[in-house]
Amino acid sequence: MPELPEVEVTKQGVSPHLVDQTVRDLVIRNASLRWPVPDICKNIIGQTIKQVRRRAKYLLIDTDAGITIVHLGMSGSLRILPANTPVEKHDHIDLVLENGRVLRYNDPRRFGAWLWYELPEDGHPLLSKLGPEPLSDGFNPQQLQQELTNKKKAIKLCLMDNHIVVGVGNIYANEALFAAGIHPQAAAGNIDIDRLTILVAEVKQILAQAIKQGGTTLKDFTNADGKPGYFAQKLHVYGRGGETCTACGNLLSEIKLGQRTTVFCGVCQSH
DNA sequence: AGGGCCTCCTGAGAGC
């Protein structure tokens, strides 16, 4: 399940294979993703790819004619393959390059997206209202405190709110709150600047570490070479409800918050 | 306005 580190690892993996390449074809085998893949995506045919970027969990493939926006959803992955590689189940889209290779999009659950947008991308409704990148200076304790002022909702829900900070999904929200010693249900507006400072540092540290290790592999994530990441064994709380806390030995609690599984240590994490 | 719930989908795993 790609979160920001997985998308970043994917970007780093596919980017060298795409930049400066000319697109020969775009093959859409199954357009039924989160939104129907529009035919206008084929405007990329004949274009040369200028660069590949990431914004939040979106991958942006830049050309002079427009931008392809790719979201991996829950179960999507991108791989670089020889163009004659046999198609497998859930291989929905091929971006065929003039050099005989293909960028192949596979997504069993089809929660992902493949869209086309013409400049400037900041005007795209999916991208225009996003908060700061968690690894940028724009995400800092002062900014976070300002966003959380008077907010009564749980800090975990705020961490996962793309308007406040992008790219922090369920796994890393659980892990960062554990590392910062903050209870996931703590009222966001009540957390003082000292604790927010720790939280911001932990979010950055955990995401950076996950990227360095190639992302988290839980079920189906692989990088552009089809290799898994190695972060899963580093998780302290996610997926460990009912097991013992790695810090104090107390049993970890598991609750639902915003319909998402939330795991925490009632001893180590406080309001 | 802000918050909360619903929804899309498939595969894994549990339960019978």
Place this chain on the structure above:
DNA sequence: TGCTCTCAGGAGGCCC
């Protein structure tokens, strides 16, 4: 063994 049920989850969209 083989069915059926439940759950997982990003994030837009809708409703109150």
